[in-house]
Amino acid sequence: MDMQPIVRVRKLNAWFGAAHAVKNVSLEVEPHSVTAIIGPSGCGKSTFIRCLNRLHEEVPDARAHGEVFLGDTNIYGEGIDPVVIRRKIGMVFQKPNPFPAASVFDNVAAGLKLAGIRKKALLMERVERSLRHAALWDEVKAKLGSPGMSLSGGQLQRLCIARALAVEPSVLLMDEPTSALDPIATKKIEELIVNLRKEVTIIIVTHNMQQAARISDRTAFLLLGELIEFGATSEIFTVPKEKQTEAYITGKFG
Amino acid sequence: MITFSEIAAQGYTKRKFKNRLMCLLFFVAALVALTPLFSIMGYVFIKGVGSINWSFLTQLPAPVGESGGGMANALVGTCVLIVLASIIGMTSGLATGIYLSEYGRGKLATIIRFSADMLSSVPSIVIGLFVYILIVRPMQSFSALAGGVALGVIMIPTIARSAEELLKLVPASVREAGLALGLPRWKVTIWIVLKGSLSGIITGVMLAIARVAGETAPLLFTALGNRFWSWNLTQPIGSLPVQIFTYSISPFEEWHRQAWAGALVLVLLVFSINLGARFVFRPQISRD
Structure with a gap:
């Protein structure tokens, strides 16, 4: 893991109106790793990762301040277009949110098609590859033309993962991607996250500590918008340095 | 001693009876409400069906005093007016709906929304008057164009508000998913958003069309009416509602019969647009 970090967050702050949701968070993420963000509800986990692709600012009254480097580029730098940033940093949401009235194929191809790619062969190739990476190909290859909505909840979430992967981002943000799913669907997605590490760097918010322990390389613990502790997952869950971390992972609050 | 099950059974019979009674009352109320609808439809059908034939649908009105002839010009005229109105109503209405749902915040949006609601409650004859001043007077001629604008203006608020409501049904998370793709x-x-709710929006447009297809008042002093073919949009044009109006206030028996036939054609036209709208809108399977 002696690589240059792919994402470096420096003194990131975020607000909703007057509420200070993320306070001075700094951390670094290595390429091809899985980083878990844990913490009790309302601690700013989601807000934090929504700042990493500048989606936070799309909410009325929301703003963010600080530096987030993707490679050498500060995505909060002057003249940086958030639209371009979001092509490099994809996102999967809490609830599956397929595009309405669009087929399985069109859901996955949407990002490419709307970016102007028209070549059928290229679209087909990328859709297949994305669906394979999302471990969904075998289940949907025979019904690429049927409505996205016809899939089950777990399949829908994997469809959303495939959709995010299709534009080939270098970082994939996941905001509690399994919280709306049953245990079997959750297990499938956890497995694919571990495999996806070869393709993208993953930052995942989870309220499920066991999940963080199972799939992540490093874990960040947020509390009331502050980063309490950040380190190797194996250490956070066995020998946490901070009292608050220990209290949280042993279930004293949360 | 009375057992619990006996009390329960007593209450059950009583409640069941009340339930049946209320059910019957509601059924009767619904029947009363539907009676005018069916009697109008039935009456128009009985009066009109005898005079509908091929020549009625394909020929121009016969000169006064002669029998035969038809309303082909009015039928085509109504179609022309609907197309003109749709162009205006759809572009302006959709744009307003998209603005209100996707971009509109604060005072301006509230004002626009309120204006749309006001506009939809303005009597259609007032809109006709407005178009008369705006287009007919400056052009110094009644015209198909003026008629189309009048009907189009009536369509705008209906389309705008239905489009707004339908676009708002698309969850915010879907928009975020699109933004997150860069x-x-x-x-x-x-x-993504508009395309996703297209079937509903088309339904809204069709219902708006069905509503204006039967409008008469705003056409009286915009499109006026025409007993001949008219392919020039700056000239007056015939339409079913106006033709029905002029025929039914005339003293000729033959014209009265034709007015009924025209009414039947108009009712069937509106009816089929409504049915079509229902057919287009088959809701998506939703999991939320």
Whole structure:
């Protein structure tokens, strides 16, 4: 893991109106790793990762301040277009949110098609590859033309993962991607996250500590918008340095 | 001693009876409400069906005093007016709906929304008057164009508000998913949000069309009416409602019969647009 970090967050702050949701968070993420963000509800986990692709600012009254480097580029730098940033940093949401009235194929191809790619062969190739990476190909290859909505909840979430992967981002943000799913669907997605590490760097918010322990390389613990502790997952869950971390992972609050 | 099950059974019979009674009352009420609808339909059908024939649908009105002839010009005229109205109503209405749902915040949006609601409650004859001043007077001629504008203006608020409501049904998370793919907001709006609710919006447009297809008052002093073919949009044009109006206030028996036939054609036209709208809108399977 002696690589240059792919994402470096420096003194990131975020607000909703007057509420200070993320306070001075700094951390670094290595390429091809899985980083878990844990913490009790309302601690700013989601807000934090929504700042990493500048989606936070799309909410009325929301703003963010600080530096987030993707490679050498500060995505909060002057003249940086958030639209371009979001092509490099994809996102999967809490609830599956397929595009309405669009087929399985069109859901996955949407990002490419709307970016102007028209070549059928290229679209087909990328859709297949994305669906394979999302471990969904075998289940949907025979019904690429049927409505996205016809899939089950777990399949829908994997469809959303495939959709995010299709534009080939270098970082994939996941905001509690399994919280709306049953245990079997959750297990499938956890497995694919571990495999996806070869393709993208993953930052995942989870309220499920066991999940963080199972799939992540490093874990960040947020509390009331502050980063309490950040380190190797194996250490956070066995020998946490901070009292608050220990209290949280042993279930004293949360 | 009375057992619990006996009390329960007593209450059950009583409640069941009340339930049946209320059910019957509601059924009767619904029947009363539907009676005018069916009697109008039935009456128009009985009166009109005898005079509908091929020549009625394909020929121009016969000169006064002669029998035969038809309303082909009015039928085509209504179609022309609907197309003109739709062009105006759809572009303006959709744009307003998209603005209100996707971009509109604060005072301006509230004002626009309120104005749309006001506009939809303005009597259609007032809109006709407005178009008369705006178009007919400056052009110094009644015209198909003026008629189309009048009907189009009536369509705007209906389409705008139904489009707004339907676009708002698309969850915010879907918009975020589009933005998170690195798409600019306008592309997300048009190709994901609008496209996703297209069937509902088409339904709204069709219902708006069905509503204006039977409008008479605003056409009286905009499109006026025409007993001949008219392919020039700056000239007066015939339409079913106006033709029905002029025929039914005339003293000729033959014209009265034709007015009924015209009414039947108009009712069937509106009816089939409504049915079509229902057919287009088959709701998506939703999991939320």
